[in-house]
Structure formats: C-alpha cells, structure tokens
Amino acid sequence: MEGAIQRQRLENLLRESGLGKALPKPETPRYPAVRTGWRELDERLGGGLPRGAISEITGPDSSGRTGLVFSLLARETGEGAAAAYVDATDALDPRSALEAGVDLARLLWVRCDPREAPRYEKAQRVDQAWQASNLIAAAGGFGLIVVDLGGLAVRRLRQWQRRPWVRLRQAVEHTTTALVVLASDPVAGSAAGAVVGLQRQSVQWRDGLLLDGIRTTGSVLRRKGAAEDAGAAARRAA
C-alpha cells in the first residue's frame, strides 16, 4: 500500500516537472506464487514465493528454516505437483518430512555424495548440488526445487561465484518452477527474487520434559519489485 502511494507521488512529481511520462508498470507474476502457509509472510511476499525465480530461506540453525521448507513441500506435493530436494549435506529425515505432510512419492531426493575426501568434501557437495539442480530444472515439470545448503559454512558458499546462480535463475525463468535455496545466510546475491530471513524467538519446553516448539519471526529481506520489508511476522512451529 505504502509502495503504491510513493509511486503515485513520484508520478505526480514527474508530471508537474513536465517530464510527463508515467513510470513503467510493475511486473505482474505470470504464475501464482507458492504459498508458505504462513499468512503474514505470504502477504509480505505478495502472495508467496515467486515461480520462475530463485528464493532464499535463510536463518541460523534451529530457526525453523527446514520446517518452512517442509510446509512448502507439503503444500506443493499435496496439490499433485512433483518436487525435488537437492540435499547437499544428506540431511533430509524422511520420517520428519512425512509427519509434516509431504507426499514422499512425489518428492525426488538427491543425496549428494559424501564419499569424497573430507578436505574437498564441501566444495564437491556444492558443485554436485548445483549440477543436480540444473539437471532437474532443465527436465521441467517440477513445481518446486529445494536446494538445501543448510549445513554448509557460508564462507564456502560465497566462494562459489555469482555466475552459477545466474545460470540457475535462467534455467527456471519463464517456467512454473519455484527454486528455493535453504542456507544460513543469503548466498545467491542479485539472482534471488526473494529472500526470507528467519530468527528464532524462543523455544518452548513442556513441563521440562518435552521439546514442544520453536517460536520464530520471519521477515522479507528482499523482494524484487517491492520496497524492503519493514516489519516481521511471527509464528510458532510445533
């Protein structure tokens, strides 16, 4: 809303100054976005994570990133679409995904190979994850591709040049595929269409005996074609 008012003001200013022309119309998404199921966050994202673009879900460990990704996968596979999970650190727990409502038969799990020598392991895994993501994006027909880089150090990920992300974005552009990167910090740079940051607020223990849930706040750190998000949405994953 605020963005629309600012736009109107700017257009008035241009007209008064004799420059006359209206600003180009903002790009309208061609396909409906992938909703996270978190209402406040979806509103801030303009309906959800965009299709045909790269989105990033970032945050420190235990901030609810994987839970949010499972929620996306559950929604997408529940609607009958196929999804892919490129797992750079082989961290997916099928039982946990099933409990989150993911239709496992519609999920393609690519477990990057950990058999390389430990010294080169992480670079190897990232390379494999990137190649696998490209292959899946090129095959087409997947509604959602998740690239899980959650267990990898950001330092390592930033060594990865910007070029691969641009190529990956080009692979999904003009398709109905949403590519979601899960990492501890933003890594895709300007290739990312939306960046969501999660922060853990508190952990809830029931009677000191049971881990009950994590309270999380989420904010849209960046969204193409929109002003930066001022507020944050909170939710509890349990």
Added chain:
Amino acid sequence: MTPLHAALCVPDFRVAALTRGERERQPTAVAEGLPPNQFLCGADEEARAGGVAEGMPLAAAKVRYAYSGPGEELRILLRDEAAEQRAQRALLELAETVTPRFEDSAPGLLTLDFQGLREPHLSAEALARGAAELGLPARVGVARNRFVALCAARTQPGVTHVYPGEEAGFLEVQGLEILPLSEGERRTLERWGVRMVGELARLEERELTERFGVRGAWMARWARGEDSGLLQTWEAPPSLEVFRDLDWELGELEPLAFVLSGLLETLCLRLQSHNLAAARLQTRLKLARGRAFERSLDLPQPLSDPRTLLELIRIDLAAHPPGDAIVGVRVSATPAPRRRLQFSLFAPDLPGPEKLAVTLARLTALTGEGRVGAPAVADVWRPGAAGVAEFAPKVKKDPALPCEPRERLSRGLAFRAFRPPWPARVALRDAKPARLETMDLMGEVTAQAGPWRVSGEWWTAEGFQYEEWDVEVQERLYRACLDRQTGGWCVTGMYD
C-alpha cells in the same frame, strides 16, 4: 465365400508335452508345487480311468490309483512349463504350414481359418498327421462354425467333419461339459434337468437371458451352433535383439553412439509396430581379445523412443566404461505394454517420462547408485536411517484444494539428520547432559528433555540401544544420543 474353420486339439496337453516321442504308453499324471503340497495338474486317459483327477493332492492320487487302478504303475512327472511352451510353439509352426490365419486359442488348442483352401479334407488330414509326427497326437474338427469345430476337436477322435446344416444335430447329443460354462451355471442348468446341449438349445433365448443376463444369450447361441466371435490371428513375437559386428575396433564411446543409434532405431521400430515398449535394456559389447562386457538398464517406465534410450545407454556406459576396444554390439529389450497416460485438466504438470528417465540416469551418474529417488521411511528407528525408493510420480486424481489451511500441513518439528552422526563428549550433572562438545560445537546445555530409549535389531549383530536427549546448546536444538552398548555419545541431528 462360405467360412470354414478347423480346430486342432491335443488331449491331455501337459502329459503329451512331457512324453513327446515315447513309444510305450504308461498311465501318467503331472504334478506341480513343492512337496508336500503337490497337486495333480494333468493326467492322461489311462490315469483318469484309475480314479485320478486334476486338482487332487499327489499323495491322495497315488492311494486312489493303487486301490482302483488297473494294476499298472502310475507314473508321476513334474510339470515343465518350458516343455509345454516348446510343444505349443511346434504346433503353431505346424499350423503356419497350412494357413497363415490361425488362433492360439489355449495350450494344446488351435483354431485355423480354412476358408479358401482348395482341399480342406486333405489339409485336415495333413494337420493330424503333422501333429502325430511331432509326438503330439491330436484331434481335428472341421466345420463352418468356429465353435462347432472346437467342440468336434475336443470330443471326437481323429479327424471329424461337421457339414453345413449338421451343426445343431452334432451339438444336440453332446453333454453340457463341452460348453464354456462356469461351475455355477452348469449346476443351475442341471437343477433344471438340462444335461445335454440339445435340451439347452430348445430353451427360449429370451428366458435364458432373463435368468443369466448376457451369458444366457451366449449359451443359447452356443447350443444352436451359431457363430461365436472373431478369430484372433496369431502373430509371431517380434525379435527384440539387434546386433552389429564391427569391421574395426572402437576405443571411445562417442563413435559407439553412432552404431548404437542405428541399432536402437531398428529396435524401437519393431517395438512400436507391436505397440510395445522396452522395460529393460541389455547391452552386450564384444571386446577385443575375445572378452565380453554386459550392462543392464531397468527403465523406470517402459520407453520406445530411440533418442532417450541412446542417451540412457550413453550415460550408463560413461559411468561404467567397458575398459577395452569394442568390436561388436548387441542390444536386446525386454518388452512391456506401452503406458497409457490420462492427463488431468486440473492437476499440475509432471515431468515427462522420457526426460525424467534421462534426468534420473544423469543424477545417478553424478551422485552414485542408490542416492536418487523418492525418500522412504526406514522400518527401523536407528538414528539417520532412511531409504530411497523408485521415483515415479503419477497424475493425482484429486489434488488438494489450494486453500487448504496450514494447520493441516505442519505436524511436527522438522528434524535434520547428521549422516554420519557427530561423535561427542557429554558431561553429566544429576544424570542429565550438562555440557556438550563436538568437533564443531562446544557449550553448556541450557535446557534438555529426555531420555527416550530406542532399541532395535537386537536379533542381529547390528543391534542398537540408544538413550536420546533433546538438548539446547548455544541457542541450537540438537538430539544427543548415548549408545548404551558402547557408552559413547553422539549427536544425530538438529531440530530446525
């Protein structure tokens, strides 16, 4: 032109297939199954005369024959499906010498189209003679009506001709067992006092239809000797093996692709012309110095597109190179019916099967065998246990509404597994974890819940017993496990 059919029937086909070429006859029965659950699945006329019948337990059949048989010893043979297939194949080849149009009606039973043959009598005699020479003494029936010809072959010895206009008279004196009736239908008819086909033919078709439905109409037609359906002409199964011996040695895979491309074009053309697809591809390479190299590809879905198959073989051979120069190529396919796909107007698109097969093959080549597929929940609670199943999504008939509330989707804390688990050192206070140290992590435990005891596979050498704790260290939530067998600690994953 008046239609004319012949039928060839080998009585007691299972016995005949096993005793082909034997001169001396001996009462014989055929059994199948593993001891002690063996049952008779075939018997010749002499054995049946001794009280033996199909479906009887083997032990009971022996006893029955010993008491009521003619005294000659009963020979028991084990069923051999390969021998039956060989015998059937021989009969089909024999039929091919008489007419190009014939039907493989059942094991030991063929129906031939005699329309247009100049000497049907001689052809029928030749058929019976040919079968006898094959060691499969057969009965032959010739009639204008296909069903009557079959009945004549099944019931009359030697060669029987039923001339036009005599069909109803021929059938009239036959018992109901020559008609393809179910046990229930036969019992019902017998309760009505109907035991012969002629008695059935005299019943009104309308009344039979009222009582038996469509089957009643069929019964009336069979009993009157009216025609019963079309001949389903037999076709020889296609040869699904293509090969080429090379004049020169190929040291690299790239030129091999040109050779494979031509072979696969031929193979796919054969498959497509029979409405088939390849479910499995076998590539055999003849290598220099007389060695051989073989690879098998189980395709996720039956395919008949030569470019996709070529790509799959190329990926496979690149991942598993033959290791020597190639001098010959042979590719064979295991056929399967082509898939039928019903698209939905409302369900989202899925990856195309050809592209998906190639993508899965490339991903497997990239990450290794058994690391690509649909995640499967392992049937064990061992930390980190997971399986990979075949990924073959199908079009969903009733996709969930997009406005499904989130509460239905999120049902638990998401867990990230550490594979392999991180070895850890844990200091205890009041029998609870108080400090956790791993290679990448070190800190005080600020909150914890547990323990939960997990054990399994105690009946094997890999049995496990764990005590699990949920712990909070440096604002992160981990699952720490005490191995009760070794006393060591590890961190098996993280809540996220």
